[in-house]
Amino acid sequence: MRVLWTNIDYAASVVLFLIGLYAVIAKGNLIKKLMGLNIMETAVFAFVMATGIVTGGDAPILGKGAEPPFANPLPQALILTGIVVALSTTALALSLIMRIYERHGTIESDDLWGVE
């Protein structure tokens, strides 16, 4: 229990990841599936960010009054890239959903089974 409590930030992101995965698998609406995907993305980002936290650390920006300890800037740089990737995935997925709706008149995957 103590292990879980001291690592509550990691545990929370795993739970969030699973919630997102549940939505991707179980929800029929394509937009809801995409939202599940976005929740998973957020979970992974939160997890990686949490690994870079230093207790009592400041934002790693050099300048007046900057003194150590600093948070690790590398995970932040990685996740910035990750966010860009997530943004483009979402944009592409949304435009595909739009096309699917235009062509088939529905975005419920149960109704879309028929057209495949």
Place this chain on the structure above:
Amino acid sequence: MDGGHWPAVLVVTPLVGAALCPIIGRRFPNFAGYWALGVFTAVSVAAGAVTYAVSTNGPFSYHMGGWPPPFGIELRFDEFSASVAVIALIGWLAILYSLSYAKHAVPEERLPYYYALLLLCLGGMAGFAVTGDIFNMFVFLEILSLSSYALVAIAGERIAELASFKYLVMGAVSSLTILFAIGFLYALTGTLNMGDLSVRLAGVETFPAAVAVAALTLGFSVKAALFPLHIWLPDAHATAPSPVSAILSGLVVKVGVLGMLRMYQMLYDSQVFDLKMLNDTLMWLGAISIVMGALFAMVQEDIKMMLAYSTISNIGYIFMGLGLASTFGIIGGAVHVFNHAIIKATLFLGAGALIYQTGYRDLKDLRGIGKAMPVTSACIAIGAVSIVGIPPTAGFLCKWYIALGAIEAGRIFFAVTLLFGALLIFVYYIRMLNAFYFTPPLHAHLMDVGEVPLTMLVPIVVLAILCLVMGVFGRIPLSFIEPAVIDMLAPLGG
């Protein structure tokens, strides 16, 4: 020769070329395809140069911007990175083939984007193959995945968007598990450089490392379409335009395999834990993939659907080879990555040519096409014979090596499964050849169609000849890849 600055050229050129492609296409609409071909010719030269450097001097590394690893970004070239040569070959031929095919299959206003996406996809793959840094690996993986999702949808066939969406959801989930694993590895070791990782992994706790390995395996198996994670593949590969299918089936699924090879390199090197369970799982899933892929393919009418399911079987062979963890098995698996790419590209480009000329894609509609399009059909026949693995074609040697690997590892059952799978595969390719050559045509007007334009015919013929040549000179890739595999398995004690 140490490769000079070719590595940087190899990675940067396709990305810059892709960015400029829509701009050029806007000014000179007919020029986009030639631009892509030109850019990719430069990439191919770079790929040839680095492969030559690896083959003469062995593995080397290139430091981007002169910063030494582990602080800077390292591009690492070993025998596995030489897969850029295959990427260059198939990519170049697919772009050449597209010059005629895409005009017909892709809406005109999307043509410049089509070529831009092709370049991005191929460039992402080249980057993935040569990077020495796991986060860069993720970035290149996303570049190539996102462009593949878009390429599936670009022709706008009936269910193209649905297939693409399914591919996107599964692909994005797998990318996220990979990113999760990368975050995990970073948290454990404090480094992203692969060489550094394999050193530092040796000291970490077993359980978190196992979680990271499981997440990486899961992610890469989805990318490689290993059964039961293959459900995105058939629709996506069958609805994409044929040159794209050739690239997706021949190259993009192999990215998962290459990722697995990289992971194995780190794990065997660090000896962090016993991999027996992982290897057994992969072997079993590989065996199931071979059989299930073949069974699904047997009942398909659509020729491209059939080829797509056949890819699942072949991925099964490769994963079985990796899971066997014996020298022969891994050499066979790694070379099958290369040979399957050539064979499947022949088949998909050939099938594309049939569809281009006749407009039909079901086997029963294509009956008797062997007389109307003799060259294309002959090339498809060569491809079919090689994929079954009949000597002396390209497919034979790698399957033989994997079977030897199974015997070497004392797993006779898997050698039997492999032979059984080859028989099943033979059944449906015989069905295809039977329709082409030995049944009377359903549509009489099929007899009047001629061969496809030369820019489409040449890639098919070149690839078909390679299928035969790789069978006869099959020792070359086998002995080329051998040092890398022996090096990888060395910590196991031979």
